[in-house]
Amino acid sequence: MGKNVILIGFMGTGKSSVGIRMAQRLHYQFVDMDREIERLTGMSVADIFRRCGETRFRSEEKLLARKLAGRSNLVIATGGGTVLQPENIDVLEENGVVICLEAAPEDILQRVSRKKGTRPLIKKGLELHELEEMLGQRAGYYQRAPYHIYTSGRGLEAVVQEIMDILRDENIVPVRPVATD
Numbered sequence: 001m002g003k004n005v006i007l008i009g010f011m012g013t014g015k016s017s018v019g020i021r022m023a024q025r026l027h028y029q030f031v032d033m034d035r036e037i038e039r040l041t042g043m044s045v046a047d048i049f050r051r052c053g054e055t056r057f058r059s060e061e062k063l064l065a066r067k068l069a070g071r072s073n074l075v076i077a078t079g080g081g082t083v084l085q086p087e088n089i090d091v092l093e094e095n096g097v098v099i100c101l102e103a104a105p106e107d108i109l110q111r112v113s114r115k116k117g118t119r120p121l122i123k124k125g126l127e128l129h130e131l132e133e134m135l136g137q138r139a140g141y142y143q144r145a146p147y148h149i150y151t152s153g154r155g156l157e158a159v160v161q162e163i164m165d166i167l168r169d170e171n172i173v174p175v176r177p178v179a180t181d
């Protein structure tokens with residue numbers, strides 16, 4: 001059974017887009033933790049925060065992290081705050097490799113501002129310095145990943161290829177050669 005690939009990183013760093021493509025390349029199943037929590041609770045992430053509070057969302061994240069750690073052959077896109085409870089990453093890491101995606105704050109701001117209302121921690125009119133402050137507060141949590149991949153100014157395929165090369169070179173998961181026809 002293949003180790004899971006766990007993508008961590010701040011909101012808007014590309015975890016879901018990269019994860020979907022990685023899963024295709026590895027012939028793994030893709031799990032987006034936010035979408036899975038929405039499916040399990042029958043509420044959108046924004047609604048969980050609004051109606052039940054962040055604590056409820058964080059406990060859903062914790063339950064799901066434990067559940068996913070018991071499975072294999074998954075590419076998991078975590079939520080940007082999954083790392084805030086370090087035990088989530090501890091448990092996921094038992095059966096997986098953790099990769100952190102990073103991006104320039106300017107890019108993150110642009111990406112998160114596009115999908116207004118879907119991210120409860122991004123308030124309307126968020127300014128760059130406020131975002132940088134959030135990034136600073138979380139930096140230590142993201143630091144624990146053994147691999148860090150920069151996504152700004154790069155195409156999806158280049159980012160995915162860099163991760164595939166790491167997985168292959170470090171013998172983390174078996175990587176099939178890409179068909180060239």
Ligand code: S3P
Nearest residue numbers: 010011012034079080081119120
């Ligand atoms: C959060 C990030 C979001 C989502 C929730 C909280 C965070 O996920 O889990 O809004 O605390 O950073 P994305 O990183 O997929 O936007």
